[in-house]
Amino acid sequence: MAVFKSLLAALTGAVFVLAQSATQYVDSFSGITFLGYTDPELDVTVGFVLPPLSTPPSNEYIVQLVAPVTNGYTGLSVGGTMADSLLFTLWPYDNEIILGPRWTSGYVLPLAYAGPQITLLPSSAVNSTHIRATFRCQNCTTWEDGSLGNGDLTSDSVVAYVVATTTQPSDPADVDSVIQEHDDFDFFGLDLSSAHSDSYSSYISGSATTSAVPTTTGLPSTTSSIPSTTSSAPTAVQTECGGTGYTGPTVCASGLTCVAVSAPYYSQCQS
Known part of the structure; x- marks a missing residue:
């Protein structure tokens, strides 16, 4: 059963001139500056920030994924394809954030993937209209049969996202629940060389200031009512x-x- 539509397979190994590319925006809840994209039709925002470049390179980054709570689930492909890419699925349940990594070698149901260590940051929350997951992902730049930017953290990359609007997870309380095929998807270009931040350590420690930061751009205006904290959410165990x-x-x-x-x-x- 295909979950992330097979059209994404065509992205592998190709060079693209994408109509949509990531731009910088500041999350007013956390003070984090992300490089990301907002889809005005699907009402989904995806943002990334990476640690400063170093040798050897770091194996982590921070992701922000914002989506309507009415979605059955929202999915993210870090590698831009379904097969052989690190995937994330996200949905709300009982005002909690259900978020976990998945992986598959083909166009069948992605299963839970052990290895990535996910930590939700305090600005993650759910309100009546949107779910916002801002999370640190460690051991996430490489995965089975793939890696972010094909191993070059200064390269141009492609990020894909999917939404399921007509189906729900079979067990929404379970992060590893069976999910059905999504209804829509899209992708954008991400210049990894512009995603590194010298402020990364303050971002993961929660010490980034939120005072006097520019108004958040690229996020749905309704997220302004999301509280700054939420209850602990189930996450994948390493x-x-x-x-x-x-x-x-x-x-x-x-x-x-x-x-x-x-x-x-x-x-x-x-x-």
């Missing part, structure tokens, strides 16, 4: 312990052993 490109923890919790599930690419903590 279970990866090794594999090609992995730089996270390699010691498993008590009672678990690091097992090579797909050597040498992926190892997982198992009982």
